[in-house]
Amino acid sequence: MxxxxxxxxxxxxxxxxxxxxxxxxxxxxxxxxxxxxxxxxxxxxxxxxxxxxxxxxxxxxAPVRLTADGEGLVVVRGFAGSERVPWSAVERIRVDTRTRFTSRTELLEIDTGEGIHLLSRFDLGVPCRQVADELRSFRTGA
Known part of the structure; x- marks a missing residue:
């Protein structure tokens, strides 16, 4: 980094x-x-x-799954590698929520146009919606 x-x-x-x-x-x-x-x-x-x-x-x-700084993101990739994604390459940050039977799952989606990085609450240690909100605020400086 x-x-x-x-x-x-x-x-x-x-x-x-x-x-x-x-x-x-x-x-x-x-x-x-x-x-x-x-x-x-x-x-x-x-x-x-x-x-x-x-x-x-x-x-x-690779305990740290996602890092954000002024230049962009570093996202875990593969088994234990990582990929630097500049903010200019991030097209969308959203939370995909699905309910199956009685179970509800959420995944943080980071869309770069060329690929989508998916991270769960277990990867992030906190709810995906919280991370998405923090990333959006951090990106815009709000």
Whole structure:
């Protein structure tokens, strides 16, 4: 990230969720060992362990998912990479809300024209609507 003067806003994965994922991965690893005499159970527990461990590694390598400064945004991309997006490339910032059955999900959408970056509340640590409002205010200087 380049040197900028002025405020920098950051949104990151909540530490308590990271700790819960670590505990869950450990518990699944123990379950995998305990089910070695049952091949199907061991495969399922092993796969769940691998997936949750990958999520833990990603959270450790790239805990900050979104940063905003006077020049633009830095958004997590791929497993643990990042991409700098200048404010001039940001076409729209909005929150996509969907309700399925009794569950409501929100995703922060950052549209750059060439692509859309999607971030959830779990990525940002706070509600998506709050981040969208802060980004719009920060961008316009209001």
């Amino acid at each position: 380049s040197e900028t003067s002025g405020p920098i806003l950051r949104w990151r994965v909540r530490r308590d969720l990271l700790i819960m994922k670590i505990v869950g991965a450990f518990a699944l690893a123990v379950l995998t060992v305990l089910t070695l005499d049952d091949p199907r159970g061991a495969i399922l527990a092993g796969a769940a362990t691998a997936i949750l461990t990958a999520l833990v590694v990603r959270d450790l390598l």
